Amino acid sequence: xxxxxxxxxxxxxxxxxxxxAAIAAELGFHGVGAHIVVPAGTVSESTVAAAxxxxxxxxxxxxxxxxxxxxxxxxxxxxxxxxVAEVRALxxxxxxxxxxxxxxxxxxxxxxxxxxxxxxxxxxxxxxxxVRSLDEIVAAARGAGVRVVLEGHQTSVLDSARTIRGVIExxxxxxxxxxxxxxxxxxxxxxxxxxxxxxxxxxxLLGPYWDTVQLKDYYLEDRLVLHVSETVIGTGLMDFDTxxxxxxxxxxxxxxxxxxxxxxxxxMAMRNLTTKIRALGIxxxxxxN
Numbered sequence: 001x002x003x004x005x006x007x008x009x010x011x012x013x014x015x016x017x018x019x020x021a022a023i024a025a026e027l028g029f030h031g032v033g034a035h036i037v038v039p040a041g042t043v044s045e046s047t048v049a050a051a052x053x054x055x056x057x058x059x060x061x062x063x064x065x066x067x068x069x070x071x072x073x074x075x076x077x078x079x080x081x082x083x084v085a086e087v088r089a090l091x092x093x094x095x096x097x098x099x100x101x102x103x104x105x106x107x108x109x110x111x112x113x114x115x116x117x118x119x120x121x122x123x124x125x126x127x128x129x130x131v132r133s134l135d136e137i138v139a140a141a142r143g144a145g146v147r148v149v150l151e152g153h154q155t156s157v158l159d160s161a162r163t164i165r166g167v168i169e170x171x172x173x174x175x176x177x178x179x180x181x182x183x184x185x186x187x188x189x190x191x192x193x194x195x196x197x198x199x200x201x202x203x204x205l206l207g208p209y210w211d212t213v214q215l216k217d218y219y220l221e222d223r224l225v226l227h228v229s230e231t232v233i234g235t236g237l238m239d240f241d242t243x244x245x246x247x248x249x250x251x252x253x254x255x256x257x258x259x260x261x262x263x264x265x266x267x268m269a270m271r272n273l274t275t276k277i278r279a280l281g282i283x284x285x286x287x288x289n
Contacts, residue, residue, distance in 0.1 A: 234272030
């Protein structure tokens, strides 16, 4: 099992420096991902080259690239097309970086943010628009030799493991994969207090298709009715025994990824995670060839 980190590089790839890459390497991470907040076409070749060198020189793998783009499920065709065009540009940047996978968010119809709820996210026609967009994205990814990695959330059109599996099977399972993010599917109090059944079902449905597993912990706020907040791995309610055991069973050489933490809390999360991995008897690092 290998451990990756998201959240260290979050601007326009100019922050992928030797100094920041050294942070990940010194903490024991095997790979990193990046989010960019600028159009992919604005990233220069010199920036790409510097980023590739900074990662490689520290013995790290560049696992995934994520970006921003207009709404892929918009009923306005011009907006939907613009979203697809920007993801296709992001695929081109991903290939230039030598990164094997591009992350694709489902985007959303709530004007306040992609991950906020909207009633139309659960309409069949909205899912059909997402599949249409994804088919157009996959055509570019296939030509570039890049995997497409979906991320879902209970508030989005990709609202469950079953929905995500259906989308993968409607498009191209050879190219489309999923980032399993269990924290995104804590939908009720019973699940929050006992997430193991949900986790088992998620891996049963998505085990053949996952690219990475993102790891976050959570706690319940003392508020009505359900307020789930993220916290450092090992300090909340998440059942990491089930997640790690199932992930290792599916992909012994796969990546589990820490995300959503400020720099000062990443070392604690890494210590807690690696302690748990070792306690389960799971070997850390790439498998020998």
